Amino acid sequence: MIPFLERLDRASKVLVSGCGGGFDVFVGVPLAQHLTTQGKQVVFASLSFTNLWLCGGERVGETVWRVDQRAAEIPYFPEKWLSEWLGRREQLVPTYAFAKSGVRPLAAAYRSIIDRHDIDTVVLVDGGTDSLVFGDEPGVGSAVEDAISLVAADQAAGERVLLAAIGFGVDHYHGVSHHAFLENTARLIRDGGFLGMFSLSQGSKEADAFLDLVDYANQRQPQHPSIVCNSIASALRGEFGNYHATNRTSGNELFINPLMTQYWTFQSSAVVRRMVYASRLAETDRAEDVRRIIDLHREASELRPFRPIPL
Template structure:
């Protein structure tokens, strides 16, 4: 990976009004890895972007930090240390296996139908796994995708949401030498249920913008092929996982079809008042290294090998600081 390639990619990412910076940053990338940073169904939030890049002719690979019991997979499913290569035919749990559910949907739509799955490990083994895939697939761009926006929090906010998996992924990829590394978030507002104050998310984006690390917001048009395929994939996943459908992607999918307010689609949210709105269907994108540099506790989790270590070190950090005061939206 040459420095001239990285420089050209960075220059194109500054873009103009005519070309969204997210797509400009990936314009020279031929082999892109889109990976769900926070586990569960996060990889689904990267599907609209993947479809756009596939239609452009890029070779896009999908991956996900998995909540599935990957230890139940057969030996031939493992493609390397801490990475399973999941296809439509992979044997595994029947009740919850988002990566295989997505692989089956992709196969049914004649799209590249492999989803790499990572077990829940610490920064060092996860980085080794990413490095393995980068070398094997000759990746020249990595996009971490978060369903929600808590990956954008630096650590001193009023609430961090569910940071363990997101920040483990962020730290792992920050240590890789890849020309283009981005973080994109879909589902603005969803993390309020986990205590995230979204004025602080906006404050962080503004700070990244001052550092030339914010690549702007990109709305997914509801009538686009990308949105239609995404909604179909989310509906398929809900049917395949009726007891644990994705609350995050269900709300985003509703937003892409013009849903607003308390749009209920699963009994998992009964008793809660949802606020589905157009902001949920917008990609907010930042440069990964600049985001990582702003994380106040990234150095503390650098040498972790298990996610329990990550969780403990985040808790210790939080006990030592005074979070910055939240502010309500003024309008």
């Protein structure tokens, strides 16, 4: 049995939250589908890149809005597309959007949702693998948002927080070292923080739901389709190599591959303990402060060299 799935089996009310913001919450949909078929209650949340002050949703906290199908028509609004898609399937799942902030406001937002819905387990979901960044990697992708979410959720719920990352290889487009990701995973295995890995399998109800959601979002937001979600969807459909589902990646070499459909899972607190600047991030109020701390740390530190995977 996979430890991550054992933890979900023991859960009853689960918050599935996008770790890196934007479309990340979409990669939690297969997990949510699995949970709901088992009779679990699920709530969605997302660190949002949308201007939530204009979203038309119900403001339920200082930096938290509840989003449903009636939210405003904004060009970039993954949380609304998710709510619409759930409504089309008659799945009335509460969906929340967190305004971009530093760790302290986001931790307070997590606490409010956890208390409101009596959540016993939080699953942070990452499209890609740049959530597993300790601070000395040669490339960190879009690590600011992931770091904010990891530290904030840890502040709010500690050992009740799990991390699931899917899309191995997609962050190559953003300069992430997958050698470093595997090295970090090995460190977490030694720490006891690795909770196993498993496939999102073609033809399963969970995979079909994800593909349908990605197709729906592409229709709703044709000018800015998700690179990560479309890459994972391409891998699920059996595409391979330099395959481009969207012209947003034109001019770049992609490596669509079957490993993109694997969930890599971790105890979130173990990741935070390895994050060298986590204690400094915990005191931040703005995302800009987090970026500054990470940038200053990397400028003053010896980084690991970029190494290819020797396969």
